[in-house]
Amino acid sequence: MEMASIAIFGGLTVAAIVVASVIPLATAVGLLAPVPLALIAARTRPRALIAASVAATGVSFAMAxxxxxxxxxxxxxxxxxxxxTKRRGRGIGTITVAGIVAAPIIGGLSVLVLLILVPLRTxxxxxxxNTVGGLVKILDSVSALSGVADSVETLGNSMVDQWWIWMWVSGALGTAVSLAVAWWLLGGVIARLADVPSEDTLDAGDLSADDATVGPLPLTLSRIGFRYRDGGPLVLDDxxxxxxxxxxxAVVGANGSGKSTLAKILAGRTPTAGTVHRPGTAGLGRHGGTAMVLQRPETQMLGSRVADDVVWGLPPHVEVDVDGLLAEVGLAGLGGRETSDLSGGQQQRLAIAAALAREPALLIADEVTSMVDPTGRDELLTLLAALPERRNMTVVLITHRGAEAAAADRIVHLDHGRIIAHPPHWIPRPGSVAEPAPHLPFGHGSVGRxxxxxxxxxxxxxxxxxxSPWAVDAVHAISMTVHRGDGVLIVGGNGSGKTTLAWIMAGLISPSAGSANLHGSAVSGQVGDVALAFQHARLQLQKQTVGDEIMSAGGPGVGTAEVAHALEAVGLPRDMAARQIDSLSGGQMRRVVLAGLVARRPKVLILDEPLAGVDPYARAEIIELLARLRADGLTIVIISHDLGDLDAVVDRRVQLVDGTLTTLVPPHGTPPHGAPPHGASPRDAPAQSSPPPTDAARVVDVHQFRPIISPEAGE
Structure with missing residues (x-):
């Protein structure tokens, strides 16, 4: 964590100083340079500040x-x-005294540097x-300012002749101003980061030291308790x-039940209470130790190419069959691909391949199938289930899916941080989760037929x-019409172009070919009218509190009353507006994102994997919410691998294969009773002789086959 802080904040300091040095009118930017280093000093050990200062000094010297x-x-x-001063909890009085003492000293150091470096002083x-001379010439050109020109020339000559006095005074004053600016800005930054932990939650401390014996198994946790900070809530208990x-x-439980925290304890994190017994260290990330695949695999990607990422960090003497591992996880032939080009599901497969490259004794997989298509999900589950016997490896799978948990040898069920021996039925039926929320009509979004x-x-x-040599054709030749009031499900395998299509439909990127129009005008010029919920809800939440987030996302005119209505519309209580974003569960974060989007009253709502990584309770709540929003007049487009779960929301499916829109996909592969044959429109059903479109594989009207989703359709 300290190394990451040095890299990030040291880089910000270098950027501010280089900009101030090379751009004549941007000198004031230099006042911001101390702030990133001050943040390092406030949140880490002194050695991190020293390392950042040395690194930033070297880079700045090379650049400017x-x-x-x-x-x-x-x-x-x-x-x-x-x-x-901030870290010790001192106030403005301390910083004032420090300024009085430090400003003359730092100003004197500037003089000392110029005394030693004669060429730099010259x-x-x-x-x-030259600067003073140029200014004097400009003033002399105006007869009325000749007296001012003489004064400026005299002052300039004095500054050159008595440079050390002027340098000392200006350095001291500049230091005092910098202290004041840094103190003021740092206070705001620290307040903004108050709820963001300054530690690595996966830090195993000295347990994974290079000279320690790796031995993660057999493992016994006895009466473990854990809290992330002193006085904080108990996340795991007994x-x-x-x-x-x-x-x-398999480890199951609702969002916020402590599953991921338990995974960290298994991976070597020291618990707050209780004992951990194992023959050696957890060896997190080490060959033969513990490997962990997180919910967001993009945070684990380090190599620029897929093949590089698989072996990143391994000792040079370790030989890895990269092609074999990639084929094993379903990424055959992608070793040369850029990791930035991978879809979410492909990133998860890559993370598993990198974990297997370390031949771990213990593999912890945290929701690894949440972003994978159904076929890939089955393949990954089959792979994980076979690892214990094939590699004598222990696999711990954290999941919300009952079918995945059922494949395990045994299930550990967590509820509010405790293991329950006889869990209740934890997959609710639709309609059993939340009280009906008030209807929220969508203004201009629902006007018209x-x-x-x-x-x-x-x-x-x-x-x-x-x-470029790295060009990737994500989608091509897609023609599609979304009608007002539609509920459309876009399905397709990982890497088929679904997310790219969603960003184009939302106007966040402009298509390289063709057009995407909303009401006849390019949707890229109407950003916000088509709202998009990202795959990872946390990346879309930018404010500290729920209320501030909804007001920011909703735009002008959204106040506390509108926030309350939006929260109720998504099945959350009004008092949640005061909650901190980082205190929410994954399902709650998704609903807060939805609350902010519906408060904006968009014409179309696009949701990218809205059910990924949420427990069955939150899943049922989100489905009920979306069905209610559509009944209230909102047009909804959903991108998801959860096919049957969304039957209550959508009435047709569109399939993407290799970036091409190929066909509508009814459940079980057949149109429902009474639907027209493939290629026909319901509006043309009486005219049986009407010919189907000549290019149905490429041009698809998503108003066809209404409805094609049957209530009995399974996942």
Whole structure:
């Protein structure tokens, strides 16, 4: 965590100083340079500030010369004073005294540097003389300002002749101003980050030291308790679990029940209470130790190419069959692909391949199937279930899916941080979760006929990095019409282009070919009228509290009353507006995102994997919410691998294969009773002789086959 802080905040300091050094009118930007270093001093150990200062000084010297490097040193001193004062909980009085003492000293250091570096001093004084001379000439050109010109010339000559006095005074004053600015800005930054932990929640401490013996199994946890901070809530309470070699164990429970925290304890995190017994260390990330695949696999990708990422961090002497591992997880032939080009499901497969490359004794998989298509989901579950016998490896699978849990040798059920021996039936039936919320009509979004064409895509295609060796054709030749009041489900395998299509439909990227129009105009010029909920809800939440987030997402005119109505519309209580975003469960975060989007009253709502990573209770709540929103007049487009679960929301499906819209996919592969044959429109049903479209594989009107989803359709 300290190394990451050094890299990020040291880089921000370098950026501020280099900009101030090379852009004449941006000198004031240099006042911001101490703030990132002050944040390091306030949240980490002193050694991190020293490392960041040394690194930033070297980079600044390489980019902008000695002057920039000296400025970094001054910024480090200022940042260190401000950050240490904040960390110790001192106030404005302390920083004032520190400024009185430090400002003359730092100003004197500037003089000392110029005394030692004679060429730099000569260059600086020549630049000062030339600047003053140019200003005097400008003033002399105006007869009324000749007296001012003489005064400026006299002052300039004094500054050159008595440079050390002027440098000392200006340095001291500049330091005082920098201290004041850094103190003021740092206070706001620290307040903003108050609820963001400054520690690595996966840090195993000294348990994974290089000289320690790796031995994660057999493992016994006895009466484990855990809280993330002193005085904070107890996340795990009296948990006892044992793991033996070659087991397949599933961990289930609602969002916020402590599943991911238990995974961290298994991976080597020291508990707050209780004891951990194992023959050696957890060896997190080490060959033969413990490997972990997280809910968001993109946070684990380090290599720029797929093949590089598989072996990243392994010792040089370890030989890995990269092609074999990629084929094993369903990524055959993708070793040369850029990791940034992978879909969410492909990223999860890559994370599993990288974990297997370490030949771990214990593999912990946290919701690894949440972003994978149904076929890939079955393949990954089959792979994980076979690992214990094939590799004598213990697999711990954290999941919300009953079918996946049923494949395990045994199930550990968590409820509010405790293991329950006889869990209740934990997959609710629709209609059993939440009280009906008030209806929320959608203003301009519901005006007009429900069958009116609303969002029209015509021959849409998109290529990432066009013209480069890394060009990727994500989607091509897609024509589709979404009518007002539609409920459309877009399905397809991982990497088929679903997310790219969603971003085009929302106007966040413009298609490389064709057009995407909302009401006849390019949707890219109407961003916000088509609202998009991302795959990962946390990435879309930018404010500290729920209320602030909804007001920000809703736009002008959304106040506390509108926030309350939006929360009720998504099945959340009004008092949740005061809750901190980071205190919410995954399902609650998704509903807060939806509350912000519906408060904006969009014409179309697009949801990218809205059910991924949420427990069955939250899943049922989200489905009921979406069905209610559509009944209230909202047009909804959903991208998901959860096919049968969304029958209550959508009435037709569209399939993407390799970036091409190929066909409508009814459940069980057949149209429902009374539906027209493939290629026909319900409006044309009486005219049996009407010919079908000549290119039905490419041009699809999603108003066809209404309805095609049967209530009995399974996942």
């Amino acid at each position: 010369g000695t002057g920039a490097a000296a400025t970094v040193l001054g910024s480090a001193l200022v940042g260190g004073i401000v950050g240490d 260059l600086a004084l020549e630049a000062l003389g 948990v006892s679990v044992s793991l033996a070699a070659g087991e397949f164990v 429900r069958d009116e064409p609303l969002l029209v895509l015509d021959e849409v295609g998109h290529t990432y990095l066009p013209g």
